[in-house]
Structure formats: structure tokens, C-alpha cells
Amino acid sequence: MSRGFALASSRWVRAVNGGVVRSTKSHEPTVSLVIGGGSGHFPAFSGLVGPGLAHGTAVGNVFASPSAKQIMSVARSCDQGRGVLFSYGNYAGDVLNFDQAQQQLRAEGIDTRTVVVTDDIFSASRDEMDKRRGIAGDLVVFKIAGASAEAGLELSEVERLARAANHRTRSIGVAFSGCTLPGADEPLFTVPEGTMAVGLGIHGEPGIDEVPLPSAMQLAELLVSRLLDEAPDSSRRVVPILNGLGTVKYEELYLLYGLIDPLLREAGYELVGPEVGEFCTSFDMAGLSLTLLWLDNELEQLWEAPCSSAAFTRGDLKGLHHPPEFAQQELPSESDAGFTSMPASTPASLSSKRLGRQISTVVDQIATVLDGAAGELGRLDSIAGDGDHGIGMQRGSKAAARAAFEATSSGYSAEGVIRAAGEAWADVGGGTSGAIWGRIISTLADGFAGDKVPDPTEFSAALAATVSEVRSFGGVDVGDKTLLDALVPFETEFSRNIGSGNYAATNSTFIQATSRAAHAATRAAHATAELVPKRGRARAHGDRSVGTPDPGAISLAMIAESIADHLTSHATSSTVPTSDNIATSDSTKRKATGK
Numbered sequence: 260m261s262r263g264f265a266l267a268s269s270r271w272v273r274a275v276n277g278g279v280v281r282s283t284k285s286h287e288p289t290v291s292l293v294i295g296g297g298s299g300h301f302p303a304f305s306g307l308v309g310p311g312l313a314h315g316t317a318v319g320n321v322f323a324s325p326s327a328k329q330i331m332s333v334a335r336s337c338d339q340g341r342g343v344l345f346s347y348g349n350y351a352g353d354v355l356n357f358d359q360a361q362q363q364l365r366a367e368g369i370d371t372r373t374v375v376v377t378d379d380i381f382s383a384s385r386d387e388m389d390k391r392r393g394i395a396g397d398l399v400v401f402k403i404a405g406a407s408a409e410a411g412l413e414l415s416e417v418e419r420l421a422r423a424a425n426h427r428t429r430s431i432g433v434a435f436s437g438c439t440l441p442g443a444d445e446p447l448f449t450v451p452e453g454t455m456a457v458g459l460g461i462h463g464e465p466g467i468d469e470v471p472l473p474s475a476m477q478l479a480e481l482l483v484s485r486l487l488d489e490a491p492d493s494s495r496r497v498v499p500i501l502n503g504l505g506t507v508k509y510e511e512l513y514l515l516y517g518l519i520d521p522l523l524r525e526a527g528y529e530l531v532g533p534e535v536g537e538f539c540t541s542f543d544m545a546g547l548s549l550t551l552l553w554l555d556n557e558l559e560q561l562w563e564a565p566c567s568s569a570a571f572t573r574g575d576l577k578g579l580h581h582p583p584e585f586a587q588q589e590l591p592s593e594s595d596a597g598f599t600s601m602p603a604s605t606p607a608s609l610s611s612k613r614l615g616r617q618i619s620t621v622v623d624q625i626a627t628v629l630d631g632a633a634g635e636l637g638r639l640d641s642i643a644g645d646g647d648h649g650i651g652m653q654r655g656s657k658a659a660a661r662a663a664f665e666a667t668s669s670g671y672s673a674e675g676v677i678r679a680a681g682e683a684w685a686d687v688g689g690g691t692s693g694a695i696w697g698r699i700i701s702t703l704a705d706g707f708a709g710d711k712v713p714d715p716t717e718f719s720a721a722l723a724a725t726v727s728e729v730r731s732f733g734g735v736d737v738g739d740k741t742l743l744d745a746l747v748p749f750e751t752e753f754s755r756n757i758g759s760g761n762y763a764a765t766n767s768t769f770i771q772a773t774s775r776a777a778h779a780a781t782r783a784a785h786a787t788a789e790l791v792p793k794r795g796r797a798r799a800h801g802d803r804s805v806g807t808p809d810p811g812a813i814s815l816a817m818i819a820e821s822i823a824d825h826l827t828s829h830a831t832s833s834t835v836p837t838s839d840n841i842a843t844s845d846s847t848k849r850k851a852t853g854k
Contacts, residue, residue, distance in 0.1 A: 260298060261318050264305055268569040271309040275336045277329030279305050280315035288339035290408040290417045291315070294346050294401055295330060296353060297322045297647075297690070299438075300461055302570030303397055303539040304347075310576060311566025312405040320654065321440060322462045322647045323690035324352035326697075327359035328682075334364055334371070342370035342414035346400055346421060348393025349375045350462070351794065352691035355733070359694065370414055374421040376400045378430040378550065380489050381458030381467050394461050395502040395539040395548045396428040398571070399562075406564040420561065427553040429489045431482055432459035434466060434546030438505060440637075440646060441542075447646045457481075459504070459548070461541045462645035465803065479518035482549040487526060495527055496554040498562060500534040504546035509536065512547065519549065532563060538571070607672030611710045615676035619663035621825050622680050626656040628821045629814065636810045643792065643804035648692060652814050655688020655696060673712065677704040692811060695733055695742065702728045715757045715769050722750040733794070740790040740804070742811035749780035749819050770826045777819035784812035 265274035272279040278295065294304050295317030304316040314337040317325035324347075325333075334343050345361060347353045357373060364371040377388055378396025403424035407417040434456045437446035448465035450456045455473060456466025473481060501516045503509070516535050523530060531554060539548075554562065565574030607615070629636075629652045637649030662683035666676040677700060685697020706713050706721025713721065726747055735741045756772035787809040 261305065264569075268306075271567065271569050272305065275315070275333060277325060277332035278316045278318040279308055280333060280336045281308055281310070283310060285310075285339075285409075287411065288341050289411060290341045290414045291334070291337040291339055291343045292346065292401070292404050292408050292417070293317065293330070293334045293337055293343055294397075295319070295325050295333070295357070296347055296350075297324055297462070299542045300539050302537065302568075306570030307398070307401050307568050309566065309568030309572075311402075311409050311564060311574075312568050312571065313401055314408075319352075319689045320647075321650070322645045323651050323688075323693070324350065324356050326686045326689045326693055327356045327363070328686045329689075330357055330360035331363055334360065334369070338369055342372070344404055344408070344414065344417050344421065345371065345373040346376065346397075346404055348397055348461070349377045349389075349391060350393070351733075352689070352694060355691060355694040356689070372414060372418045374400060374404065374418060374425060376425055376428075378425065378428045379458075379460065380429050380431055380485065382460070385489070392460050394430050394432055394459075395500060395550045396425070396430045396552075398500065398534075398538045399428045399498070399550065399552045400424045402566065402571075403558060403561045405566060406561040409564065409566075410561075420557065423555075424552065424558055424561075427491050427494075427555070427558065428550060429486050429491075430548050430550040431457070431485050432461075432504065432546060432548035433457050433478070433482070434459045434504065434544055435472075435507075436545040437465070438542040438544035440650075443637075443646075447641045456546075459541075459544075459546055460645075461504070461539055462647075464645055465643070475515055476518055479515060479522055483519055483522045483526070486549060486551050491553055494553045494555060496529045496531055496559065497523065498531050498533070498552040498554060499523060500538065500550040500552070501536075502539055502548045502550065503537045504539075504541045504548065505537075505544040507545055507547045512536070515547070531559060532573075606710075607670060607675065608710050610712055611672040611674075611707075612667070612670060614673040614707075614712055615663075615671055616667045618673055618676050618680075619660075619667045621822055622656070622663045623660040624825050625818050625821050626653075626660040628817055629653055629656045632814070632817055636814055639807055639810040639813060642807045644810075647690060648810040648814065651688050651690045651692045652696075655684040655693050658683040658687035659700070672707070672710055674704050674707040674709065677701075677707060692814070695729065695811075698728055698732050699725055699746075715772065719750075719754045719757045722753060726750050735794050738790060739794045740787050740792040740809045740812075741794055742809070742815040744787050744790070744809065745780040745784040745812040745815045745819070748783040749776045749815075752776040752779035767830070770823075770830055773819075773826055774823040777816070777823035780819040781816040784808055784816035787812045 262274055265272050265279050273282040291314040293315050294313045296304050297319040298321050307313055308316050315333040317330040317333045319325035345357050361371045376393030376397050377391035379392040379394045382392040383390040400421050404421035407420045436450055437448035439446045453472050454469045456469055458467030501512050503512050512535050565576055567576050633649035633653040637646045640646050640648035659680035662679040663676050666679040681697050681700030685693050702725045703721050729743055735743050737747050753772050753776035785808050788806055792804050
């Protein structure tokens with residue numbers, strides 16, 4: 260999709276690994292605005308790259324955030340030496356991946372800041388505005404930040420003005436039917452006949468409330484009244500943006516705007532540069548949103564500044580502070596779509612290489628299990644989320660299996676195989692699950708550092724470190740209805756069975772510990788059905804997900820059971836990763852002792 264878009268829109272963009280960037284350059288260097296998110300929202304995000312708007316966008320898979328690697332690739336391609344500003348909607352996967360990219364870019368010496376868009380008034384209360392989602396208000400923040408950068412302002416000023424725009428922007432969305440993911444047989448959610456869903460996100464999440472189907476006039480009154488109740492200050496100049504989410508067409512949008520406009524004027528507002536059209540969509544969702552930006556003098560000048568992109572061009576480009584020059588470059592090949600590179604190889608012993616091959620086999624089996632479960636995991640995720648968990652886990656695990664196989668073929672150590680799998684999973688899986696599983700696998704790899712073949716006690720310590728990392732990285736805890744609710748029981752049961760201190764591991768004991776831990780994870784995963792989500796997209800839907808287990812916890816349990824099944828079925832073939840059958844050099848075949 261990105262390649263085709265770049266070919267059709269070469270006046271504005273060129274393709275790079277991870278997304279698209281401007282095909283033009285300014286005469287003078289500026290701050291670089293990098294935006295991004297999942298696919299399925301066009302013209303957000305690729306259609307908003309060009310002079311006066313963003314310098315580049317990282318493009319994730321359907322409704323899934325781009326990976327940290329994609330984001331870094333786009334940011335490096337855009338950087339002009341004056342710093343980078345990230346801006347994107349407030350969703351868990353985007354936050355995790357953009358934050359990772361920001362940390363890495365800063366370590367490389369690139370000053371990087373972030374402004375997260377939080378305009379959706381229905382997704383959290385006024386007291387928790389930092390938890391609100393970003394929807395069509397993305398356009399406002401991107402436009403203000405892009406104009407600020409184009410004006411030559413310093414990074415701190417571009418950041419300040421983008422935050423001001425976000426603070427003064429409010430949106431509300433409604434829908435009459437849900438959207439359908441490509442290839443799916445049914446929509447992610449349905450709206451009961453004769454009703455309308457209120458409080459829509461842009462990822463196929465169901466509405467937060469349902470009301471009787473209104474007339475056009477009643478709908479206009481609902482949208483306007485809810486937004487005016489949220490006015491950030493006493494400013495009487497606003498920019499109204501009426502956005503179609505997919506299948507509500509322009510004729511219908513203009514009809515509705517004809518009712519919204521006089522309501523705002525009657526309320527004492529002066530309207531500046533109204534916009535009606537599609538600016539942030541959700542595939543084929545029959546829905547719309549209304550956004551209001553309350554202006555001050557600074558923001559008004561920036562909103563009215565000229566800009567040009569494939570989907571949003573306003574004003575005279577001659578008025579740009581830094582007129583663009585055409586700088587088209589060759590497109591990357593289609594094979595670059597998945598551009599995960601192998602981590603550097605280090606010398607490995609025969610025992611470590613053999614363990615690496617066994618790990619590769621396990622990862623391949625995990626990919627097979629998740630491939631078969633993708634549909635059910637997606638169904639669970641669609642109850643209160645966006646339905647992409649299954650395909651995300653499917654993509655990530657398949658990429659991990661390929662990377663692990665390539666690593667073993669290249670003679671990597673066990674650590675190298677695990678790290679290759681983790682990097683591939685994070686990069687190709689994308690979204691929240693990709694980021695979390697990339698971190699889980701990379702933390703586990705620390706237990707195999709160098710040429711180590713860990714004994715069960717050391718592996719237990721690596722599991723404990725992984726739990727701590729997930730808690731810290733994801734900002735979650737047991738009871739939040741996430742995969743941690745299955746991971747902690749797995750680690751606890753495994754450690755309990757292994758014990759502490761000096762331990763003489765045997766194949767049967769290691770297998771038994773893993774099997775019992777997997778069963779504990781499965782029980783805990785199904786028990787999440789009784790929990791109310793406190794993190795992620797499902798958080799906004801509260802009780803709607805009660806009665807349905809968390810898909811992240813279920814997929815983790817599936818992986819645990821897959822590992823246990825593999826160990827059990829290969830118990831007699833000396834492939835169980837314990838020190839008494841692996842830590843021995845193949846050249847001597849001596850029996851391991853002491854552990």
C-alpha cells in the first residue's frame with residue numbers, strides 16, 4: 260500500500276523503510292515532524308506528509324502501530340539536524356513503540372520530543388484527559404506543528420505550540436455500523452437497529468454508549484452541545500472539522516454541517532476556516548466525528564498558514580517560509596517491506612548452537628499454533644478492542660520463526676537466535692503485542708548471554724527478570740487484564756517447582772515445571788474474563804469486556820502450552836533445554852555434572 264501511494268503521490272512523498280517521507284526539501288533546515296499510526300485511516304497518516312505538514316510518517320499494519328524500528332527509520336530519513344517532534348494518537352501500542360524510538364534516537368544524539376493527541380472527549384473524563392484517545396484532532400495538532408516547523412521555529416517552540424493545539428482541541432465520534440477488517444467475514448462490532456453508537460474510536464472499537472437513532476438536527480445538537488460543554492476557555496473563535504469515518508459520504512456530511520454551523524453561531528462563536536471531508540477514517544465504518552479547535556492569535560496564524568500534501572492542501576505554497584525543492588529519490592524495492600536485519604553474530608560453542616536449533620524449532624511450533632488461533636484471538640480482541648491481536652501475533656510469530664531459522668543456519672548461539680526472533684517479532688508484529696513480545700524475548704535472551712546455556716535456576720531468574728521488565732515497560736500490573744495476568748502465574752509456578760539454591764535438574768523435573776507453569780498460565784488467562792480492563796484500548800469500554808478473557812493473556816498461555824507440549828513430546832530425544840543434556844560439548848559427549 261505504501262509503495263503504491265508513494266508512486267501515485269511522488270509530488271509529495273517518497274517511500275522509505277517503515278513509511279513515507281517528503282519528496283521535497285526546504286532551502287533551510289527545519290525541525291522535522293514525524294507522525295504515524297496503523298493503516299486503515301487514510302488520509303491519516305500518509306496523506307498528511309508534505310510542505311507545511313509532516314516531514315514523514317511511520318506506517319503500521321492494519322489498526323496496529325508501527326514498530327520502533329520503522330519509526331526510527333523514518334525519523335532518521337527526515338532529520339535535518341534541528342531535532343524531531345513525534346506526534347500521534349494516544350494508543351498503547353503507539354506510545355510503547357514511539358517511546359522506544361525516542362529513547363534510541365536520543366541515545367544517538369538526535370533531540371526528540373513527543374506530543375500525544377488526546378482529543379476524544381468520550382474516552383476519558385476531564386480529570387483524566389491524558390488518558391483520552393486521539394481521533395480526528397490529529398489533523399489539528401499535525402497542522403499546527405507542521406506550520407510551526409515550516410516557520411523555522413526551534414524544537415521547543417514547535418513542541419509548545421503542538422501541545423497548545425492539543426489542549427484546545429475536542430472531538431466526538433458517532434457510528435451507525437462498524438467497520439470490517441480486510442478479509443474478515445463480519446464487522447468488528449454491530450450497532451443495534453434503530454440506534455446510534457456514541458464515543459467511537461478509529462480502530463473498530465465499539466461505541467462507549469448507544470442512543471436511539473436521531474434525526475440530522477438531533478445529531479447536530481448532540482455533537483455541538485457535548486463539545487461546547489468541554490470548551491477549554493472563553494475564546495469565541497473556533498475551527499469546526501466535520502470528518503467522515505468511511506461510508507458517510509460528502510453529501511450527507513454537508514447536509515449535517517448545514518445544521519451544525521448555525522448552532523455554533525447561535526452559541527456566539529465565530530467560525531474560522533471550516534473543514535468538511537475525510538481526514539481520519541476507519542475503513543468502511545458508517546460514522547462521523549466533529550472536532551472543534553478553540554483559537555488564539557498564535558494558533559490562528561498557524562492554522563491558516565499554507566500547506567500541501569496528497570490529501571490536504573490549503574493556501575498559496577509561495578507563502579511558505581521555506582519553499583520546497585523537488586528531491587525525488589529511488590523507491591525501495593518491494594522486498595524491503597519487511598526490513599528486519601539480523602543482529603551481529605558472535606562465536607558460539609557447539610552446545611549453544613544445538614540449543615539455538617532447538618529454540619528455533621520451538622519458535623516455529625509457536626508460530627504454527629498462533630497461525631491457527633489468529634481468528635479466535637481476533638474475535639476476543641474485537642469484543643472491546645480493535646480485533647487485530649490475532650493477525651498481529653500471527654505476523655510477529657511467523658517473522659520470529661523465519662529469523663530464528665536464518666540465525667541457526669548462520670551458526671548463531673542460543674542468545675543470537677533468541678535476539679533475532681525477538682527483533683523480528685517486534686518489527687513485523689507491530690502494535691502493542693509486537694512491542695511487548697519483542698521486549699519479553701529480548702529480556703529472556705539476557706539469560707543466555709554470551710555462550711551461556713542456563714540451568715533451570717538461571718532460567719527461572721531470567722523469567723523473573725522478564726516479569727519485572729513487562730511491568731515496567733508496559734506500565735501494567737496483575738489485575739489490569741493484560742498478558743501479565745498469565746505471565747506472572749507462569750513464572751511463579753515454574754520457580755516454585757524448580758526451587759532455589761543448588762538444584763540437580765533432570766529432564767523430567769524441567770518438563771514437569773514447564774508443564775505445570777503452562778497450566779497455571781492457562782487457568783489465569785481464562786480467569787481474566789472476570790476482570791475489568793485498566794490498560795489499552797479496552798479500558799474505555801469497561802464492563803463490556805467482562806465475561807471475555809483478555810486476548811493477550813490467552814495468546815501467552817497458548818505459547819506456554821506450546822512450549823510445554825514440545826518439551827513433553829521430545830523428552831526422550833535429548834532436546835529438553837536442561838544442563839544435563841545440552842551444556843555438554845558435542846565433541847566430547849561428556850556427562851554434565853554439578854548442576
